[in-house]
Every structure is written in structure tokens, then in C-alpha cells.
Amino acid sequence: MTDNSSTEEMIRLLREISGKLDRILIQGSSDNEPDDGILDVLDVMTLLTLPDHLRTTATALFELGSATADELAERTNKERAVESNYLNQLVRMGHVAKNRKGRKVYFSIGEGLGK
Amino acid sequence: MALTIAVHSYKGGSGKTSFAINLASAYASVGKSVCLLDVDLKAPSSFNYLLPEAKHWVNDIFEGRYGVMDVIKDVSKEMGTKGAFYVGYSNPDILAVREVSSKDRKWQSKALKLLMTAKRDLSDAGIDVVILDTGAGVDFTSVNAIAVADYVISVGRPGASRQRSMEQVIGGVYMPLDKDCYIIENMCHNDNPTDLSGKKFDLPVLASIPCMCDVAVRCDNEVLVLTEPDHSFSKKIYDVMESLDKITS
Numbered sequence: 071m072t073d074n075s076s077t078e079e080m081i082r083l084l085r086e087i088s089g090k091l092d093r094i095l096i097q098g099s100s101d102n103e104p105d106d107g108i109l110d111v112l113d114v115m116t117l118l119t120l121p122d123h124l125r126t127t128a129t130a131l132f133e134l135g136s137a138t139a140d141e142l143a144e145r146t147n148k149e150r151a152v153e154s155n156y157l158n159q160l161v162r163m164g165h166v167a168k169n170r171k172g173r174k175v176y177f178s179i180g181e182g183l184g185k
Numbered sequence: 186m187a188l189t190i191a192v193h194s195y196k197g198g199s200g201k202t203s204f205a206i207n208l209a210s211a212y213a214s215v216g217k218s219v220c221l222l223d224v225d226l227k228a229p230s231s232f233n234y235l236l237p238e239a240k241h242w243v244n245d246i247f248e249g250r251y252g253v254m255d256v257i258k259d260v261s262k263e264m265g266t267k268g269a270f271y272v273g274y275s276n277p278d279i280l281a282v283r284e285v286s287s288k289d290r291k292w293q294s295k296a297l298k299l300l301m302t303a304k305r306d307l308s309d310a311g312i313d314v315v316i317l318d319t320g321a322g323v324d325f326t327s328v329n330a331i332a333v334a335d336y337v338i339s340v341g342r343p344g345a346s347r348q349r350s351m352e353q354v355i356g357g358v359y360m361p362l363d364k365d366c367y368i369i370e371n372m373c374h375n376d377n378p379t380d381l382s383g384k385k386f387d388l389p390v391l392a393s394i395p396c397m398c399d400v401a402v403r404c405d406n407e408v409l410v411l412t413e414p415d416h417s418f419s420k421k422i423y424d425v426m427e428s429l430d431k432i433t434s
């Protein structure tokens with residue numbers, strides 16, 4: 071095995087581990103989701119109370135305005151699948167709105183249906 | 186992207202506004218294109234008495250009535266700066282202040298989005314540096330501005346109790362929002378330098394500015410970095426600008 075390919079292999083493994091860790095985090099934090107289905111507006115004080123990984127995603131979305139999971143993953147340097155998971159979690163919490171435009175799905179900070 | 190700096194402090198009256206006006210003027214004086222925004226909507230800063238008036242208010246941005254480019258006014262001619270010097274004021278009328286103070290979370294969420302848009306618009310317009318003069322303490326108006334900024338400069342007066350409160354806001358607001366933070370110690374006493382960087386967070390202190398009676402009087406009527414660039418207060422501000430240039434380059 072050449073030096074180059076072993077580095078590549080290492081990076082691949084690290085990515086895999088990072089992805090697994092992210093999935094564990096999602097499972098862990100899904101316990102915090104409101105089960106009463108209150109759609110809650112995402113203001114900056116609420117943002118501060120989110121777990122780190124969701125706060126990073128939500129902050130990036132505030133910055134981008136509206137974005138696909140791909141665009142967001144590029145911004146946060148995470149796997150698309152992982153970012154998509156976080157986004158959908160934020161959608162379920164009522165913080166983020168999801169809109170389909172043609173073949174693409176765009177996410178944006180929601181207007182909030184609650185108070 | 187324009188370099189966006191929020192000037193904040195936990196306790197009031199630490200010298201945020203004096204620092205923000207002078208830092209903005211320092212950047213404009215060396216030819217940078219600058220925008221200084223008063224986002225202290227609940228206690229508007231006095232720089233609308235110090236700098237020329239404008240037609241619209243920063244409040245109009247948050248209400249979605251006008252975009253940031255319609256609100257800001259270039260005062261570089263009046264101030265005699267080499268670079269463009271845009272300012273945006275928040276409305277000091279008590280009715281406007283009362284209105285802002287009663288806004289709900291939904292409005293504040295929208296306000297954050299509009300402020301993010303304003304930052305993008307300013308970048309697109311070629312502004313190099315955006316300085317947000319925030320209100321003291323932790324509320325929507327200050328934390329929204331912090332969330333939008335790339336850097337937070339926390340201006341604090343020395344003292345053990347202030348040190349503890351500063352640690353609270355660093356750990357509970359700046360860090361969770363992933364901000365690069367720097368400290369300005371203001372109104373220090375020469376023979377009693379208290380280090381605000383703190384053991385806990387060890388943030389860099391960009392300057393320690395002594396308490397100077399003439400600064401207290403003159404800051405209300407003039408912009409010292411422009412009227413007296415050799416004043417020791419002005420020199421400290423220019424030093425901060427140079428440090429920031431190194432940090433951001």
C-alpha cells in the first residue's frame with residue numbers, strides 16, 4: 071500500500087466514524103424533541119438552548135437564508151445525510167420550514183405557528 | 186464578506202459606544218469602507234447627536250420597511266475620512282423605544298433574519314467593515330447582533346465582580362454561538378491593572394485603556410481618533426485596529 075492510499079483509507083475511516091458519532095448524537099437528542107407537536111418559532115434565545123449539533127445547523131441556515139441539505143452540508147463540513155437528518159429534526163421541532171421547488175428541497179427558518 | 190464586529194458588554198456604561206464610533210472612524214480614516222450601526226434599539230446611542238442625521242432608522246430594517254442600503258448614510262464628507270463612512274441610527278424617540286421593548290419572540294426571530302440579510306447586502310455593496318454597537322446585557326437586541334457578527338469585542342471595566350459576569354456571558358452566549366471573542370479593558374486605573382481575560386476562558390485582551398477625564402468629556406462632542414489622532418485614547422484604538430488586521434488577515 072502506498073503512502074497516499076493509506077492516507078486516503080485513514081480519511082475514509084475517520085469520515086465513517088464521524089458519521090456514526092453524528093448518528094448516535096441524533097438518537098440521543100431525539101429524546102429532547104417536544105412530543106406535543108408545538109410548532110415553535112426559532113429565536114436566538116431558543117437557538118442557544120439547542121444541542122450543539124442542531125445549533126450549528128440552525129445558525130448556518132440563518133446565515134444562508136434558504137438552502138438545500140447539500141448546500142448546508144458544504145457550509146458545516148458534514149455529510150449530506152447527517153445534515154439532512156438534523157434539518158428534518160429541526161422541521162419536526164417546528165423551527166425549520168421545508169419547501170419543495172421542482173426536484174430540490176429547500177429548508178429555511180420557519181415563521182413559527184406558536185407564539 | 187464584510188468583516189462584522191459586534192461591540193458588546195454585559196454591564197452598561199463600559200464604553201462600547203465610544204469605542205465603536207472611534208474604531209469605525211479609525212477604519213474609515215485609513216481608507217476602509219465602513220458601516221457603523223446602532224443596534225441598541227432599547228437605549229439608542231448618542232451618536233445620532235454626534236454625527237449628521239439620516240432619513241431612516243435602523244428600526245426600519247428590523248420592521249422590514251427598508252433595506253439596510255436605504256437606511257445608512259455616508260458621513261465621510263462631514264467627518265473628513267478617506268474611506269466611505271456609513272452610519273445607521275436607531276430611533277431615539279421614546280415611542281419607538283417602547284414599541285421595540287414590547288416585541289415578541291416571533292418578531293425577534295424575523296429581526297435576526299433581516300439582520301443577516303442586511304449583513305449580506307452590506308458585503309455585496311463592497312463594505313469592508315461592519316461595526317454593530319449593541320446594548321448592554323443579554324436580550325434579543327444584543328444577542329441577535331452577536332449572532333450575526335463574525336467577531337465579538339467585549340468592552341469591560343476591570344474588577345472581580347465584572348470579571349465573573351463577563352465569564353457568564355462568554356460561556357453562555359459568545360461560545361455557544363461559536364464567536365471569536367476579544368476583550369477591551371476600558372477605564373482601567375494605571376496602577377491597578379486587572380486582567381479581564383480570566384483564568385477560565387483566557388481570551389486575548391486587545392487593549393487596556395486607562396480612565397481619562399478628558400475622554401469622558403470629549404467623547405460626547407467629538408470623535409477623538411479624527412480630531413486628535415495622537416491622543417493616547419486614539420492611539421489605543423489604532424492599535425486595536427492593527428491587531429484586528431493581523432487576526433483577520
Ligand SMILES: Nc1ncnc2c1ncn2[C@@H]1O[C@H](COP(=O)(O)OP(=O)(O)OP(=O)(O)O)[C@@H](O)[C@H]1O
Nearest residue numbers: 197198199200201202203321395396397400401404
Ligand atoms: N477610557 C475612558 N475614560 C473615561 N471616560 C470614558 C472612557 N471611555 C468611555 N468613557 C465615558 O464613559 C461614558 C460611557 O461610555 P459609553 O456611552 O461609550 O458606554 P456604553 O457602554 O456604550 O454605555 P451603554 O451601556 O449605556 O450603551 C461616556 O461618558 C464616555 O465618554
Ligand SMILES: [Mg+2]
Nearest residue numbers: 201202225230
Ligand atoms: Mg452605548
